[in-house]
Amino acid sequence: xxxxxxxxxxxxxxxxxxxxxxxxxxxxxxxxxxxxxxxxxxxxxxxxxxxxxxxxxxxxxxxxxxxxxxxxxxxxxxxxxxxxxxxxxxxxxxxxxxxxxxxxxxxxxxxxxxxxxxxxxxxxxxxxxxxxxxxxxxxxxxxxxxxxxxxxxxxxxxxxxxxxxxxxxxxxxx
Numbered sequence: 335x336x337x338x339x340x341x342x343x344x345x346x347x348x349x350x351x352x353x354x355x356x357x358x359x360x361x362x363x364x365x366x367x368x369x370x371x372x373x374x375x376x377x378x379x380x381x382x383x384x385x386x387x388x389x390x391x392x393x394x395x396x397x398x399x400x401x402x403x404x405x406x407x408x409x410x411x412x413x414x415x416x417x418x419x420x421x422x423x424x425x426x427x428x429x430x431x432x433x434x435x436x437x438x439x440x441x442x443x444x445x446x447x448x449x450x451x452x453x454x455x456x457x458x459x460x461x462x463x464x465x466x467x468x469x470x471x472x473x474x475x476x477x478x479x480x481x482x483x484x485x486x487x488x489x490x491x492x493x494x495x496x497x498x499x500x501x502x503x504x505x506x507x508x
Contacts, residue, residue, distance in 0.1 A: 339363065344403060367444035371414045372401040372490045374432065374498055375422055375451045381471055383422050383454065384491075388466035395466075397480060398488045399495065401446075410447035418451055420460045422469050427453025433497055437489065448494045474502075 340347040375383035402417035432448040
């Protein structure tokens, strides 16, 4: 059973009752989200594109990888292409999937699709109204230091950058 409690243009909140064989019913309030993407833009083997994004919800600027919510009728890869241009001002010659994960499965249905973007060409940012985003070129070694020193507070950026750096390190030891 699902009862809609709130509906917004970006998400809804539903009261859901779950039943599993042999167990008692469990009720949860769930934020229903259409899904989102995060992109790791690679300029070359030593440089990445990151953003400094002012997040009104936490009232501070965070270092992040570009990301965004999937719009109705849009595939995750289409969202990635759009968000990469909007937030960084780069168009990718190639985008490939890296991983998928749930951002906060205790309360939220949001599935995050992570992509790696390469062969970047500058085309100019196209920020949405209210976005306060600054594009930054970051050396891979500096991104690693930011991660290890706890200077990154955005979960999706920590997950994707951590995965990338781990794969990069393992590739060097093969």
